[in-house]
Amino acid sequence: MNKYDVIVIGGGPSGYTSAIYLGRAALSVLVLAGAQPGGQLVFTSEVENFPGFTKGIMGPDLMMAMEAQAKRFGVEVLYKEVSKVDLLKETKSVWVDETEYQANAIIVSTGATSKMIGIGEEAYVGRGVSTCAVCDAAFFKGKKTFVVGGGDAAMEDTMALLKFADEVTIVHRRDEFRASKIMQDRVLSNSKVKVMWNSEVVGVSGESKLSSIKVKDIKTGKISEQQLDGLFVAIGHVPTTKMFEGILELDEKGYLRTTMTALMRDVKWRVSEKDMWLDGFPTMTSVDGVFGCGDVVDYRYRQAITAAGMGCQAALDAEKYLTEHK
Ligand code: NAP
Secondary structure, eight states: OOEEEEEEESSSHHHHHHHHHHHHTTTEEEEOOOOSSSSGGOOOOEOOTTTTTTTOOHHHHHHHHHHHHHHTOOOOOOOOOOOOOOSSSEEEEEEEEEEEEEEEEEEEEOOOOEEOOSSSSSGTTTTEEEHHHHHHHGGGGGOOEEOOSSSSHHHHHHHHHTOOOSSSEOOOOOSSSSSSSSHHHHTTTOEEEETTTEEEEEEEOOOSOOOEEEEETTTTEEEEEEESSEEEEOSSSEOOOOOGTTTTOBOSOOOOOOHHHHHTTTTSSSSSSHHHHHHTTTOSSSTTEEEEEEGGGGGSSSOHHHHHHHHHHHHHHHHHHHTTTT
């Protein structure tokens, strides 16, 4: 039987950080990193804001370093997708195809994916297309950029770009933003911002990198070609939680709920606030022994460093849980 102290599902910054901590605590750990391990960072080029790398580091290199660091402490890593889980018993089971793996605790760090428009822009990610302005705005100094979306993320991306880009044009499919009023006001009061209302991006083109987009005015049907250096897609995220539906409690958008996130939203859930900090497990999900960390939990910050930090928290909680349940 393939039995471990902890199985980590997901191989991004949160998953690998939890594995490093657990491996170093002399626990047996299996990381099921998925068929394409490394999380969203493998689609990023240079990462300049992860502390410790004065000259920046390429996203895939950062992930390979995290994996090597986990393996140094005896962590096993499989590049496999989980097909099924049974988490409700004291001993948890996870299947990869027909093979069953068991553990006394599970860390879910399956991440989230950025929604894309679906017009071929995926091919230009890292070459003019980005889904994270906080990460990439600094590469667009003096450039012409477009943001797609009308929510808080689109406003936040626009604000991040305004520090560097010469021009920021927001393309939004309706005639009003969904974003909070305060964020809208900040964006709309800036003279460098233009908005193309009732419009959608219907085409992308460029040789080695993105150089122009086609924007359709939904009301008139007229299509215009826009030259640009960067296109920031901010139309929402989808957490990877399908396999946990009906097993772990999810919020209304499908994100994994943990004690900490429930309390952040001022919801009384599972334990009192006092108990959570003194005795509880802030990263525990609705099922005992199952912990959540990274973008599958965090709809707000979504940074590699915040995911890694939460991975550390989940590992410490899992370790404490295992000690208490020996
Ligand atoms: P969101 O609030 O769901 O907004 C998504 C936006 O993208 C909407 O304006 C939507 O248009 C548009 N959109 C969706 N699918 C599209 C498509 N296929 N083509 C074109 N446009 C499309 O998502 P979000 O902005 O990522 O925010 C997610 C959550 O995080 C929200 O609760 C938000 O408040 C929070 N957040 C907060 C902050 C902050 O407070 N600083 C920052 C970022 C995010 P419609 O409006 O027409 O539906």
